[in-house]
């Protein structure tokens with residue numbers, strides 16, 4: 071059997087794996103990456119990137135529907151659905167090709183196939199063509215990601231009972247769609263399909279949409295979605311999903327009452343399962359926890375020298391967390407004394423409209439920890455730029471330590487929330503306080519002034535409210 075030897079071997083070429091591989095190569099290590107599907111993983115091919123392309127189409131369509139408000143008469147607007155989908159696929163393909171280029175540039179060997187550990191330092195790779203090679207490696211990084219989960223009794227048929235993967239490439243826009251789960255995937259697709267005229271029913275088991283968000287954010291998003299015509303049921307327990315030909319019936323229970331909605335399709339978006347199967351992890355004696363690979367604060371598994379990064383090591387399942395973990399792991403290989411990862415610094419972004427973004431604790435979490443806090447809030451309705459560009463929905467909310475002013479959490483809902491959160495994530499990681507944000511000069515007119523004003527409000531000194 072053909073045999074190769076590397077300093078670092080990465081399994082999975084998503085944003086965790088390929089970033090870790092590049093960083094390892096930059097540090098002079100010999101590196102291999104093993105991938106059974108496309109370079110770029112779910113993020114580039116079936117997640118972050120193609121969905122952002124779809125959501126931009128929805129935003130443009132929303133704009134066109136209101137074009138006359140801006141002084142344009144368009145006549146009737148028609149949608150070329152195939153083009154909406156193919157533009158999204160094109161964006162994914164382009165970026166996946168770009169990863170291939172980066173692998174070459176960094177002299178990283180790409181092995182196409184499925185990996186399986188024979189021992190902590192030996193990995194077997196079987197290609198789709200039936201060829202097998204063996205890799206000897208000093209360190210390895212498991213970055214195999216995750217896949218959509220379901221709920222007991224609900225079978226995904228990939229046609230009418232679907233996951234986000236199929237929802238990205240439906241042959242036409244369904245007239246009606248039920249979405250189970252109002253997490254990131256559920257709300258992004260609710261916005262997308264509702265924009266294109268689909269009757270969307272959003273079912274969430276917990277009491278709020280985006281239930282992990284600050285309560286003010288969830289409430290505001292729910293109101294906005296209702297205005298957009300999305301039918302929302304929170305505290306809703308799905309009892310069954312039954313397909314009959316071209317129709318699907320979803321029955322759910324809310325406040326002791328059972329209701330059935332009939333739709334063209336059902337999207338199941340209830341979280342993910344780690345891709346831990348067929349990797350030989352059991353033989354390695356590697357510990358799992360709730361179906362994910364158990365790791366310490368440095369992403370090292372229970373087997374020394376074997377790391378697991380990204381979705382496969384459990385929540386938060388976010389591309390930027392995977393990439394950060396990949397870089398951290400390389401730092402840890404060089405110096406085992408570094409500080410563990412601080413997950414309170416991770417920003418989280420959801421790209422429906424209005425967008426949602428946050429970092430750190432929610433107000434409820436801060437109160438639960440009995441922290442003495444001061445909350446600052448600034449609505450976009452009071453922002454000059456937002457009024458000029460008709461982006462007045464939403465607000466910036468900052469939760470600060472009452473005494474030191476340190477940023478404990480920040481939450482934004484509004485049209486550019488996912489870009490605006492970067493300032494607050496940087497501020498939090500640099501341990502800046504609300505006074506620093508207030509006194510930093512923000513350009514006028516920009517939406518970022520709302521961050522400055524919310525910071526000022528936390529100190530009782532907002533100017534424009």
Ligand code: NAD
Nearest residue numbers: 221251252253254255256273274275339340341387419420
């Ligand atoms: P999620 O965990 O974010 O949300 C799942 C939701 O489903 C939760 O609100 C949960 O309460 C609800 N739920 C669970 N069981 C239910 C049931 N039986 N009936 C009704 N509701 C139920 O998961 P997701 O939305 O599937 O996304 C998967 C992962 O991908 C998440 O970790 C998410 O953060 C990530 N993701 C992130 C983005 C982004 O950052 N923009 C986009 C897409 C996905």
